[in-house]
Amino acid sequence: MYIAESMSWKKERLSIDNAEEQDIFEASGSVNLENANTEPNTEEMPNEPMAFLQGLNSGNLMQFSQQSVLREMMLQDIKTNINSLPKLENHNNGDYCFGMVLEEPPKSHWMFSVPLNKLYIRMNRTFNIDVKFRIKMPFQPLNLRAFLCFVKDVSGPVLRCQNHLSTDAIKDNLSMRESLLRCENPNTTYCGNSQGKSITERYSVLVPLNMSRSSHQGGGFIRQTLAFSFACQNSCFGRKETCLVFCLENMNGDILGQQVLYLKICTCPKRDRNQDERNIESNKRKLLSGASEDEDVDEERGRKTRRRTLPREVKEENESNDSSDIHPLPTDWDVSRTVDGNYRLVVKCSKKDQLLEGIEGMIEKTAVAMLRSPQNLKLRQHANHLLNLKKCAVKLS
Incomplete structure (x- = not known):
């Protein structure tokens, strides 16, 4: 069973009131209206619609609202909205x-x-x-x-x-x-x-x-x-x-x-559905392969940047007389910053449990950050990457 709720369709297991209308009249130029109690007013009508309406009595207002031209304008406006x-x-x-x-x-x-x-x-x-x-x-x-x-x-x-x-x-x-x-x-x-x-x-x-x-x-x-x-x-x-x-x-x-x-x-509904779904999967694979190629390029750029900056960082540390706190990293470990400003960590674990604990810790930190900034798209993408990384780590033998 498929249900269309507020935004999308999902699969489910089987188990006249007339509104009050406000007439608005807007006029410009001069109009001569006949007043029931006084002589005809030959003064020029003010350009301000509210001042004009306040100067009309009920008889003139009723007479004015029944003009066919204005009625057509009001009906046309309602029709346009519908x-x-x-x-x-x-x-x-x-x-x-x-x-x-x-x-x-x-x-x-x-x-x-x-x-x-x-x-x-x-x-x-x-x-x-x-x-x-x-x-x-x-x-x-x-x-x-x-x-x-x-x-x-x-x-x-x-x-x-x-x-x-x-x-x-x-x-x-x-x-x-x-x-x-x-x-x-x-x-x-x-x-x-x-x-x-x-x-x-x-x-x-x-x-x-x-x-x-x-x-x-x-x-x-x-x-x-x-x-x-x-x-x-x-x-x-x-x-x-x-x-x-x-x-x-x-x-x-x-x-x-x-x-x-x-x-x-x-x-042939079944054939066309299967074909369209295969096309969707093919497009997804192309996008993923394109993204992986971009990551490889970023990684290569990051390595080149690291080779250029690492000696300078070591030199600055040596000049600060804090060389006793520097411990050399293993050759298969890596901490660097990419060209686009992100951070890259490469670490080797001797046990699978240590690897999973490290990933789970990053997931918890990312979840806390998402609670603080729920509209941050980069955090959501990072959380999805970490969840996929955990799935891949669990499958390792």
Whole structure:
């Protein structure tokens, strides 16, 4: 089972309230308004909006707010805020603990890759996914909106190809026929058009959520199963990378939570998943090999620097008349500083226990430093290197 919590998908073992609107009027130049109690005011209207509003009585304000031009401006502003391009990020802005749960059955016609957070599925095959959220006061009806999006071009609408569109058996429902994403749940509404780019205008499915279904987890959670399928393949639009975006919305269209699932619709899900995961591992090995080559170069530079500076350091120590405190290091030991300012230690241990104790001591010191500076990325990398070093030391015979 795979669960999409606030940031990523992970594997799990089976066991309208209308907001008050504030009208803001901004004016410049001169306007003649008819006052109900006095003669028409021919003075020039002040440029300051608040001074202008304070000079109006309720009758003039009501008359001013009903002008069609200003109403169009206000509606356009609201529409601009709602109809925005999608952002491919996971969030829970509404504090509903919104998430999606995937249960992969045995011998399934779809596959899920955990390291890639990607679903591989065949065309016209249905897969089940559960929407999970927490009940929050005050109660309000909630919907789930799902739509397809290109990963590298969020403004481009994902449309069906003419090949599959011409052979589609659905004739009576035009919106469903043109939508690449299909939902098998009752009461599903197909939204959008072929020119839509924003969230509310592009092709999407809107499913009302049942607030009476409880989850086995308890704690006021709701869990509802949805069934989706796809009417085209990635090869139909140039094999572009796509993702499936799930939005938890209220009746006003406000997005309360969002989860992104990367997607590939193909003829052989298992083959494509394995191939993509192998490519990821290959890229990781290349990066590691490149990093090791850089370390070898740094080490060589450090040795050259050490050869130049070591006699000077010994000379300075001898001049300070503290030669009695200097003990020569073994030839296979090394303490030096690299060109980039880091410190390098090479030490030889006669027993494995001594080696592990030394590594564990460095890990403890690094952990304390991380607690003091949790945002320090270099400390995290150093801690990971030490943990890998301990694993390698444990495997030594």
